[in-house]
Amino acid sequence: MTDVLTPVLTENWGTPGSWQLENYRSRGGYAAARKALTEMTAAQVISEVKDAGLRGRGGAGFPTGAKWSFIPRDSPKPTYLVVNCDESEPGTCKDMPLLMASPHTLLEGVIIASYAVNAHQAFIYVRGEVLHIVRRVRKAVEDARAAGFLGTDIFGSGYDLEVVVHAGAGAYICGEETALLDSLEGRRGQPRLRPPFPAVAGLYASPTVVNNAESISAVPAIIRHGAAWYQSMGTERSKGTTIYSLSGHVRNPGQFEAPLGITLRQILELSGGMRQGHHLKFFTPGGSSTPMLTPDYLDVPLDYESVAKSGSILGTKALQCFDETTSVVRTTLRWTEFYKHESCGKCTPCREGSWWLVQTLRNIEAGRGQEGDIEKMLDVCDNTSMKSFCTLADGFVAAITSAIKHFRPEFEAGYHTPAWELFPYEKSALFARPRQVEEVAS
Known part of the structure; x- marks a missing residue:
């Protein structure tokens, strides 16, 4: 591993007006896109990203170059690129600051990636609640188009590309790529059964690449500096x-x-x-x-x-x-309540499993748990995990099973003692007073 902190995507975050086109260009912005479109073939771009070892930054870690290469080249239908900026995982805060500080980094990556997969239409899907991000990215698209970096005959290469910034309606499930595609098409965001995979039948039943915002934003640096430079950072199998x-x-x-x-x-x-x-x-x-x-x-x-x-x-x-002031029971309950609320309800194991787990955890938190509740939760988890269209259910199952694995005595204490007596919530609060004990116990 190289230096402890190695700013690449965040290099210009502290620069005044870092989101403005002229500032981005003054630091070499869009040079990588020009290089890709005028000096490289699409196959060479994909090969460079593959050689760099870039893996998806949205959570799955799938090799980005390999994902691009899955797109069929003989399809009569148009190919689309969709950028997933629906950041909503509790605790995650990387894509939104990136888009706020340097939206043109993403746009340059969109140009290169679209060229690589032969897409002439790209969509950037952003959470609707972060209105300031939506406005900033849309302004960046307008400025890039005015400068000739989007539209027709980009850099005189003969390549055309249009980009649409779409604001979602605020559903966690739309972070799942197929639910995102349904939402983008104007339908209720629910995960699709696969196969077919998006690479074959994605947006509008056409070949589609769906990548996370951070993944796409890493592409310009790879094209500009080369695969060997990118490979010099990270570990043997996790590069960059x-x-x-x-x-x-x-x-x-x-x-x-x-x-x-x-x-x-x-x-x-x-x-x-x-x-x-x-x-x-x-x-x-x-x-x-x-x-x-x-x-x-x-x-x-x-x-x-x-x-x-x-x-x-x-x-x-x-x-x-x-x-050490934190109640694992309360933390796990709050996470499970979130996933129960955000479940789209399409799959019975996820819809019903999350509901029953919340009820049991609430009883344990309030000291009203009964002998066998832990085993009951583990059984529900076993009947929920890996049995749904997407991995939302696997997420709340992982939180619960790992909590019980490491802190089972705290759950057993819920058979007779409320969690707020063992771990007063005021001691662990950071910003706001938590809901009153009377509300929790009611």
Whole structure:
């Protein structure tokens, strides 16, 4: 691994007016797009991204170049590129700051990726709640089009591309690529049964590439500096840099861009550590849908393979850190309530399983749990996981099973003692007073 912090995507975040086209161009912006369209073939672009080892930054970690190569070249239908900016995983905060600080980084990546897969229409799907982001990206598209970087005959290459910024209606499920496609088509966002996969029948039943915003934003640097440069960062199988979102009971939460393979201990040192007088109790390596880990895993390299060997998933690199004042039961309940609310309801195991898990967790939190409740929850989890169209159910199952694995005595205490008596919620609150105990117990 190279330097502890290696700003690539975040290099210009602190520059005044970093989101403006003239500032982006002054730092070499759109040079990579010009190079790709005028000096390289589409196949060469895909090969460069493959050689760089770029993997999807949306959570799955699938090789980006390989995903592009799945697009059929002989299809009579048009090919589309869709950028997933529907960031909604609890604890994840990387795509929105990226789009706010440097939207042209994303747009340049969109141009290169669209050229590589022979798409002449691209869509950027952004959460509707982040209206300031929607406005900023739309303004960036307008400025890029006025400068000749979008539209017809870009850079005199004969290549045409139009980009549409679409605001979603605020559903967590639309972060799942096929539900996003349904939403983009004007339908209710629900995951599709696969096959067919989006590469064959995606948006409007046409070949479609769906990539995360961070994945696409990494492409210009790869084309500009080369695959070997990108491969020099990261680990053997997890190449490049990524943005880690640090939050929770830490002194200085924020985004830290570093090569894959950095440890949580190193990131905590950079952020000033846990809040004064407290110590780490547990953390999530990739958001609330990934199995939680304990301080025993502080030195595990935060790359795809190492985190998987530790029994969790790197996911979106959302490092939520909780100290000893936190009730694991309450935390798990709040996460499960979120997933229950955000379930689209299409799949019975997810819809019903999340409901029953919330009821049981509420009883345990209130000290009204009964003997056998833990086993009942584990049984429901077993009958829910891997039995739905998408991985939403797998997310809340992972949170619950890992919590029971590491902190079973806290759940057993819920058979007789409310969680707020063992862990007064006021002690763990950061910004606002939590809901009253009377509300929880009612």
